[in-house]
Amino acid sequence: xxxxxxxxxxxxxxxxxxxxxxxxxxxxxxxxxxxxxxxxxxxxxxxxxxxxxxxxxxxxxxxxxxxxxxxxxxxxxxxxxxxxxxxxxxxxxxxxxxxxxxxxxxxxxxxxxxxxxxxxxxxxxxxxxxxxxxxxxxxxxxxxxxxxxxxxxxxxxxxxxxxxxxxxxxxxxxxxxxxxxxxxxxxxxxxxxxxxxxxxxxxxxxxxxxxxxxxxxxxxxxxxxxxxxxxxxxxxxxxxxxxxxxxxxxxxxxxxxxxxxxxxxxxxxxxxxxxxxxxxxxxxxxxxx
Ligand SMILES: NC(=O)c1ccc[n+]([C@@H]2O[C@H](COP(=O)([O-])OP(=O)(O)OC[C@H]3O[C@@H](n4cnc5c(N)ncnc54)[C@H](OP(=O)(O)O)[C@@H]3O)[C@@H](O)[C@H]2O)c1
Numbered sequence: 001x002x003x004x005x006x007x008x009x010x011x012x013x014x015x016x017x018x019x020x021x022x023x024x025x026x027x028x029x030x031x032x033x034x035x036x037x038x039x040x041x042x043x044x045x046x047x048x049x050x051x052x053x054x055x056x057x058x059x060x061x062x063x064x065x066x067x068x069x070x071x072x073x074x075x076x077x078x079x080x081x082x083x084x085x086x087x088x089x090x091x092x093x094x095x096x097x098x099x100x101x102x103x104x105x106x107x108x109x110x111x112x113x114x115x116x117x118x119x120x121x122x123x124x125x126x127x128x129x130x131x132x133x134x135x136x137x138x139x140x141x142x143x144x145x146x147x148x149x150x151x152x153x154x155x156x157x158x159x160x161x162x163x164x165x166x167x168x169x170x171x172x173x174x175x176x177x178x179x180x181x182x183x184x185x186x187x188x189x190x191x192x193x194x195x196x197x198x199x200x201x202x203x204x205x206x207x208x209x210x211x212x213x214x215x216x217x218x219x220x221x222x223x224x225x226x227x228x229x230x231x232x233x234x235x236x237x238x239x240x241x242x243x244x245x246x247x248x249x250x251x252x253x254x255x256x257x258x259x260x261x262x263x264x265x266x267x268x269x270x271x272x273x274x275x276x277x278x279x280x281x282x283x284x285x286x287x288x289x
Contacts, residue, residue, distance in 0.1 A: 013038035016089045021099030023050035025199030029226040040064035072126030082133040097127040098149040116163040123167040152246040161211040192240040200289035213267035218280040
């Protein structure tokens, strides 16, 4: 049974917003948030049934929603998706490149390379393919905003998270470069780096196998991240880090990687993590997803 929430403000009234990875977690909540702001949302991820459920939630208060099942790691499917959006809505105002998967494992693991290739295909090349398809549309319109999803580990890698952190760093570098290339144009580019968030992304990982800092960390809510994305587009913020604490880690790491490494190590300890503000009484696997 779907509970209809009312539409609220209209900061994005009739703006066409593509959200990849919209079937669950951060993407789903961000799609609902943009829709409540009056946007015409385009929901993208692989199976149509999960997207259909999110679309039904949105239709309660906003009829302008389009479902386009797409595997973002397939350039041909991404091309078709953008064609579909243009034939339905005629323009693209915001692209939120959010689709992604995760991989936890050490560099020495036998299947490391294979897993890194997979994650690069979805998280990094998915972002690149979608951007490359949407950019000419925005250039023709002389307006648009591209928001890319990275992570705190796209700034400072965590152990056992080398593959995922590499993909997040690659997205970070791609976005930084694109933003500068488009500087002075009417197209804005942003990136968001959230910390561990309450989604099912790492649900399959056993608590004892989580990257060490996550073993002492309370995940932040999807709502916090979704609001940061919508505000980031509205206020054109180039780089968003949520919440505040990772900035201290990044600052320490810029002074010395050894201090950064030490903080990463200490974060697995609940007492340190509480002092640092990243443990608030509940761990990732204590939430239901
Ligand atoms: N949760 C965290 O702690 C955290 C922190 C920082 C950044 N992030 C990033 O946030 C993004 C969203 O993740 P989440 O945490 O919300 O996890 P999630 O609930 O698992 O969402 C991942 C989304 O990506 C979609 N997806 C995966 N592979 C895809 C593909 N090949 N083509 C199209 N869509 C695909 C999934 O849909 P289908 O499987 O239905 O296709 C799903 O909608 C990811 O990029 C992740 O790296 C997450």
